[in-house]
Amino acid sequence: MAMQKPSNIEWIDIGLDGLENFIPGIPKGDAILVRGEPGTGKTICCLQFLYKGAKQGEKCLYITTEETPETVMRTGGELWSDFPKLIQNGTIKVVNLSITASYASEYCLVDKGEAMDIVFKGLRAQPNASRIVIDSLSSLARRLSNSEQFRQVFMKILMETKGRGATTLFSAEGIPAAPGITEYLVDHLIYLDYRKHDVVWTRVFLLRKARSVPMKPQVLKLNIKAGGLSVEEIPFSLKPVWFGSD
Numbered sequence: 001m002a003m004q005k006p007s008n009i010e011w012i013d014i015g016l017d018g019l020e021n022f023i024p025g026i027p028k029g030d031a032i033l034v035r036g037e038p039g040t041g042k043t044i045c046c047l048q049f050l051y052k053g054a055k056q057g058e059k060c061l062y063i064t065t066e067e068t069p070e071t072v073m074r075t076g077g078e079l080w081s082d083f084p085k086l087i088q089n090g091t092i093k094v095v096n097l098s099i100t101a102s103y104a105s106e107y108c109l110v111d112k113g114e115a116m117d118i119v120f121k122g123l124r125a126q127p128n129a130s131r132i133v134i135d136s137l138s139s140l141a142r143r144l145s146n147s148e149q150f151r152q153v154f155m156k157i158l159m160e161t162k163g164r165g166a167t168t169l170f171s172a173e174g175i176p177a178a179p180g181i182t183e184y185l186v187d188h189l190i191y192l193d194y195r196k197h198d199v200v201w202t203r204v205f206l207l208r209k210a211r212s213v214p215m216k217p218q219v220l221k222l223n224i225k226a227g228g229l230s231v232e233e234i235p236f237s238l239k240p241v242w243f244g245s246d
Contacts, residue, residue: 015052
């Protein structure tokens with residue numbers, strides 16, 4: 001049953017087909033963190049979030065710290081034939097923070113100042129972006145010449161995107177045994193994972209934390225197919241993904 005949408009919140013659709021049957025959306029301007037192991041669909045989730053907004057006429061910004069811009073365009077193009085055109089016409093801007101970008105260090109490491117300069121350059125290139133993706137925080141943390149600066153960089157990016165009223169989707173690798181600063185400061189936390197039932201492995205989606213969203217933590221079946229990600233009610237009981245779970 002689709003959730004009834006309260007009138008005092010402006011909800012946005014993050015693009016996952018079927019999710020509207022479980023939640024009314026995500027409040028506009030909130031920050032979302034998607035976590036999962038490699039192959040669980042994090043980057044597709046990021047691209048689908050932007051594609052949904054772009055098709056609605058929104059300006060979007062993708063800051064890639066891992067994939068090259070060419071790979072981003074290729075992956076999006078494999079899912080949606082018009083995705084490259086949305087990049088070419090500027091509806092989606094891609095900012096390169098991957099190892100193929102130009103940096104002061106020959107080893108592609110950056111300090112917090114250089115990292116923020118690149119982020120600000122991207123924000124200026126798409127000043128009216130209503131949807132922003134940072135993919136991924138884990139790669140950004142590894143690229144910092146001083147890993148202790150990650151906390152400052154993350155908080156500054158979060159403050160900037162919040163101040164612009166943009167809905168921001170961060171990705172990060174793995175599901176931690178205990179929450180860190182990123183889990184505490186974002187408004188919504190999504191886990192993408194694999195779960196085994198008998199001999200069958202299934203991709204699962206869990207909205208682990210959701211401010212103002214009327215949904216209790218629930219494991220949903222996650223599908224990856226042509227056209228992106230979709231979710232549905234899971235046909236059997238799987239152990240939820242909690243902090244500290246085995």
